[in-house]
Amino acid sequence: MKIILGNSHPQSLFAQRIEALSRQKLFACYQCGKCSSGCPMAESMDLLPNRVIREAQLNNEPALMSCRAVWFCSSCFACAVRCPKGIDIARIMEAVRTLQMMDGKSITEKPSCEDNGTLPQIALISHFRKFNM
Amino acid sequence: MTRLGVFICHCGKNIARTVDTEALREKAATLPHVVLAKDYLYLCSKPGQTMIADDIREHHLDRVLVAACSPRLHGKTFAQTAQRAGLNPYLLDMANIREQCSWVHIDGAEGTEKAFSIIKGGLGRLLYAEPLEPFQSPVTKRVLVIGGGIAGIQAALDIANSGYEVYLVEKLPSLGGHMAQLGETFPTLDCSSCILTPKMVEVSQNEHVHLLSYSEVTGIEGNIGQFQVTVRLRPRYVDETLCTGCGDCVPTCPVVVPNEFDQGLGARKAVYLPFPQAVPAVYTIDWDACLNTDKLIICENCYKNCEAGAINFLMEPQEKMFEVGAVVLATGYELMPVAHIGEYGGDGYEDVIDGLQFERMLSASGPTGGVVRRPSDGRIPQNVVFVQCSGSRDPEHGIPYCSKVCCMYTAKHALLYKHAVPDGQAYVFYIDIRAAGKGHEEFVQKVMSEERILYLRGKVSKIFKSGAKLVVWGADTLSGRQVEIEADLVVLAMAVIPSSGSQKLARTLHIASDLSGFFSEAHPKLRPLESNTDGIFLAGAAQFAKDITDTVSQATGAAGKALSLLANDFIKLEPTISGVEEGLCRGCGLCVSICPFGAVKMLPSTRTGAMVAGINPILCKGCGLCAAGCLSGAITLKGSSFKQIFAQLEEMV
Structure with missing residues (x-):
């Protein structure tokens, strides 16, 4: 998909x-990509x-409105801690999730029951947050 | 009777690991004329040198061979040892049994055998060596600085402030160079002309500086310590001594042409001052633009209005000759023309401009008074695209190197544009951000995050017109997407190239330049301020693209180099240079064309009057090309005569 920028395409509203x-x-x-290189969920994400x-x-x-990656983010904050520019990437993930949900576009697939045993605790907590919106 | 001494160095284990130094010593002792052979752990150490000196005196050695490392490393060390012992240093030679033997051999027996043959060769060569004496040449305590930009100004000031005379030659009517054109400088946003103008005034008022503006160096003869310089002063048609700089000549001049100082964005008259702070503050008539010619005077408007009577249509070019001891080259850079890149419009679009044109727009004294406007319709652009690496890092179509300053000045441009047009949007296309200077990375990051400038990683492939707009096709390789931007103005960070005329100057001065045309330094790491011709030093972007900070540092360094030369009344020169046996020379002149340093000239023989080759001992570097090329064997390289070389070969094979 081509990015169109310029006069008739205000660059920064979204x-x-x-x-x-x-x-x-x-x-x-x-x-720099340090967030992506250390993200434990990166392999499952469609966008790093x-x-x-x-x-x-x-x-x-x-x-971004069709991006599934934000739903794999377990808010472990590894990226935020490591970011050399002090950006809290997890908060950006949360913002995109929020925008998707405000648009009624929750596209999460709930993990199946078998997965529950192997999901890390923090993932369970963040899922709890997501599924309760 | 010749009395030879041979000293063999172990160099710790460097030589002794592969070469059997003891066996070597025993064999060397049996060679003809050898009265003494010794081996030692480190000959270059103080006890080692003392041993050699003592042995020279004690055993009355008249020639000494030191079998050790390369003479490049310790040639001088042992020459001094010989001198201390009263032996002419050119009667001590070195046989390289380290770099050329022990380091490249694994097998000890082979290594020892080769070392022995190197020693035999060295002794053969040494038998025909002749004592030589270094000679002296006087130093003229004056310096020529070519180029009146910030590099030339800084070098001239440093030299003049040390009390030496400087000739500062500038091609254009005013000092200042490109720095005078800039709006603000990165990363501190200092006003460029505010920090430059005082230096321009200072250098023009310094009692030791002879400022020759609107002038060109047309000839340099001679050599380190004594360069004879010829400068051509172009006619200004305005008498410098009478012009008061009032500007009364300008309003009635009927000719309007683009102003080079504004990179063609603004206009000037045929009689003009390039910019208000110009030094010297003297008007110049652009004779190519003026209605008058050498033969016909048809307009006298400026002449009539000049109360000082400074206008002189009959002014002629002048030549000025003087002698200097050193030269500082500071001829600067220019930008590759936009026309060079066809896919960016090839200079066909008014609203596609280069970095220096944008600088003129940002300058408060520029053609737009510091307001960013489209050249085509004067409107304030809402979307500006900056394209870095325009022509740079493009070995196929442009230049292969990085122009070094564009990342920084583009970030500055984007920032200044956002400050001027807060609701506008700036986009920067880049391939890498190279911001390695002090405070540079911080500056770029501030521009990105605080000014919210969108940096797009990719090279622009095409710029074309669509109505009043420009469409920029690029890509963002970070997201893997094509990008299309509808822009009002495009600023190309064109490649930095050597200033035109620098090649001609390089030929005049007999100095080398690299493949891109920048003047070559004598050594890229250890002698970056010197050209490959002694006494000619380099400063600023003439050597390679660099920013103001680096330029000033290099200019001060080059001035220091010139000053340390001027601190001597005489310079000592190596005697290992070529000499001509006049009786053998047949005057063919082949050597003149062979010599890369212009050291050989055909001169009438003092005995017969016939034209024979003559070597300028100061210019000669002792490379031996003329000796090898001479068809009659008339030229000998002292210290490496044919007799010596053949004897060496004979002993070795």
Whole structure:
């Protein structure tokens, strides 16, 4: 999908909503990828965490509104702790989840009962948060 | 009777591990003329050197061979040892049994055998060595600085403030160079002309500085310590001594042409001052633009309005000749023309400009008074695209190197644009961000996060017009997507290339330049301020693209180099240079064309009057090319004569 920018395409409306919800500076991210390299859930994500931020910088609303990666984020905060620019990526993930839910677009598949035994505790807690919205 | 001494070094285990030094010593002792052979752990150590010196005196040695490392490493050390012992240093030679033997052999027997043949060769060579004496050449205590940008100004100031005379030659009507064109400088956003102008004034008022503006160096003869310089002063058609800088000549001048200082964005008259702070503050008539010619005067408007009577249509070019001891080259850079990149419009779009044009727009004294406007319609652009690496890092179509300053000035441009047009949007296309200077990375990151500038990682493939807009096709490789931007203005960070005319100057000065045309330094790491010709030093972007900070550092360094040369009344020169046997020379002149340093000239023989080769001992570097090329064997490289080389070969094979 081509990104169109310029006069008739205000660049930052969607990005600004994410910034307002997460209270994080999107444009502080210089795309080093440290968040993605250490994310325990990265393998299951359709967009790596740094790509989620990149799409937000690019104001790519369609990509983020259909992105499943944010639902795999277990809010373990490994990315936030390690980010060299002090960005709390988990909060950005949460902002995108919120925007998707406000749009009535929750696309989560609940984990099957067999998975429950192996899910890490923190994932269970974050899922609890997600499924109770 | 020749009395040879051979000293064999173990170099710790460097040599002794592979070469049997004891066996070598025993064999060397049996060679003809050898009266003494010794081996020692470290000959370069103080006790080692003392041993050699003592033995020279005690055993009356008249020639000494030190079998050790490369003479590049310790040639000087042992030459001094010989001198201390009263032996002419050119009668001590070195046989390299380390780099060329022990380091490259594993087998001890083979290594020892080879070391022995190297020693035999060295002794053969030594038998025909002749004592030589270094000679001296006087130093003229004056410096020529070519180029009046920040590099030339800084070098001239440093030299003049040390009390030496400086000739500062600038091609254009005013000092200042590109720095005078800049709006604000990264990363501190200092006003460029505010920090430069005082230096321009200072250098022009310094009693030791002879400022020659609107002038070009047309010839340099001679060598380190004594360069004879010819400078051509172009006619200004305005008498420098009479012009008061009032500007009364300008309003009635009927000719309007683009102003080079504003990179063509603004206009000037045929009689003009390039910019208000110009130094010297003297007007110049652009004779190519003026209605008058050498043969016909048809407009006298400026002449009539000049109360000082400074206008002189009959002014002629002048030549000025003087001698200097050292030269500092500070001829700077220019930007690759936008026309070079066809896919970006090839200079066909008014609203596609280069970085220096954008600087002029940002400058308060620029053609738009510091307001960012589209050149085509004067509107304030709402979407501005900056394209880094325009021509740089493109070995196929542009230049292969990184232009080094673009990442920083583009970030600065984006920031200043956002400050000027807060509701506008700036986009920066880049391939890598190279912000390695002090405070540079912090600056770029601040621009990205605080100014919310969207950096897109990719090279722009095409720019084309769509109505009043420009469409920019690029990509963002971070997201793997194509990007299309409808822009009002595009600023290309064009590649930094050597200033035009630098190649001509390189030929005039007999100095080397690299494949890209920048002047070559004598050593990329350890002699970055010196050209490969002694006495000619390099400063600023003429050597390679660099920012103001690095330019000033290098200029001060080059000035220091020139000053340390000027601190001597004489310079000592190596005697290992070429000499001509006039009787054998047939005057073919082949050597003149072979010599890379311009050291050989055809001169009438003092005895017969016939034209024979003559070597300038100061220019000669002792490379031996002329000696090898001479068809009649008339040229000898002292210290490496044919007799010596053949004797060495004979002993070795």
